[in-house]
Amino acid sequence: MSSRSETLLWIAQRASAAVLALGVVVHLATIIHAVRGGLSAAEILGRTHGNYGWFAFYAVFVAAVSIHAPIGLRTIVAETWGWRGAALDALTLATGIALALWGWRAVFAVFG
Amino acid sequence: MTVNGRARWTCRTQVASVAAGDCLEIAPLNNLPVVKDLVTDMSRFFDKWAQAKGQFQGARSRREDFARVKPDSPQRRAVDAAIECIGCGVCYSSCDVVAWNPDYLGPAALNRAWTLVSDVRDTARTARLAAVAGDAGCHACHTHMSCSERCPKHITPTAGIAGLKRAAAAAALRGEL
Numbered sequence: 001m002s003s004r005s006e007t008l009l010w011i012a013q014r015a016s017a018a019v020l021a022l023g024v025v026v027h028l029a030t031i032i033h034a035v036r037g038g039l040s041a042a043e044i045l046g047r048t049h050g051n052y053g054w055f056a057f058y059a060v061f062v063a064a065v066s067i068h069a070p071i072g073l074r075t076i077v078a079e080t081w082g083w084r085g086a087a088l089d090a091l092t093l094a095t096g097i098a099l100a101l102w103g104w105r106a107v108f109a110v111f112g
Numbered sequence: 113m114t115v116n117g118r119a120r121w122t123c124r125t126q127v128a129s130v131a132a133g134d135c136l137e138i139a140p141l142n143n144l145p146v147v148k149d150l151v152t153d154m155s156r157f158f159d160k161w162a163q164a165k166g167q168f169q170g171a172r173s174r175r176e177d178f179a180r181v182k183p184d185s186p187q188r189r190a191v192d193a194a195i196e197c198i199g200c201g202v203c204y205s206s207c208d209v210v211a212w213n214p215d216y217l218g219p220a221a222l223n224r225a226w227t228l229v230s231d232v233r234d235t236a237r238t239a240r241l242a243a244v245a246g247d248a249g250c251h252a253c254h255t256h257m258s259c260s261e262r263c264p265k266h267i268t269p270t271a272g273i274a275g276l277k278r279a280a281a282a283a284a285l286r287g288e289l
């Protein structure tokens with residue numbers, strides 16, 4: 001992979017980390033708030049169904065995870081087992097696509 | 113050399129300051145091939161300086177006047193903070209990333225590149241950033257800071273590497289890499 005591509009991957013991982021830093025705080029605060037209020041799963045879904053705000057938030061959250069995690073895993077695999085090259089890049093891409101599809105599937109389910 | 117498991121500038125280290133419990137274990141530097149006993153082959157270490165384009169590239173000839181660089185300018189201060197490297201290899205030997213990725217340029221070569229990227233007279237900035245960016249370059253640094261902690265000249269290669277990351281990222285976004 002070229003220096004430019006490697007650098008752009010680095011930028012993408014840092015930028016997605018910044019999104020996740022905020023996203024995780026909002027996510028955890030929401031969970032704690034919902035549980036303290038004694039809401040059931042059905043009541044939570046009742047609030048999220050059709051809510052475009054939460055849909056947009058978690059759609060962005062999943063996008064950030066799908067960018068951030070595969071790039072980090074790529075580095076871990078390369079440094080732990082010395083595996084580098086096109087096959088690892090393909091696995092990285094596949095991991096990102098799989099995370100995005102699974103995550104967005106869940107987001108759509110919660111949206112309604 | 114490695115003294116009691118830690119890379120040190122041994123010709124300037126007093127035994128009394130490092131011998132723990134009257135015990136002294138000396139070994140060759142880590143991350144370098146051992147030639148014999150305490151001697152390591154440092155050619156790969158210095159090859160990486162060349163790979164990181166550690167040679168100054170100026171625009172002036174010897175017939176022209178000296179370049180004027182203000183000593184208190186931010187660029188000159190950045191160079192001052194990193195220029196006193198003696199090439200001892202302590203940082204390279206202490207670096208986890210070198211152990212994990214033998215192609216990683218290492219703190220010393222990247223520190224040298226940073227002094228040249230910060231040098232206002234140098235003309236090879238873009239080529240140098242391309243040489244030091246990526247998986248085997250500055251972006252592989254995990255900021256463990258072992259190099260900075262153990263440098264006998266109290267240089268902070270981690271700061272220079274962070275500077276290279278920012279400069280390379282900016283160049284990539286501008287389409288220069």
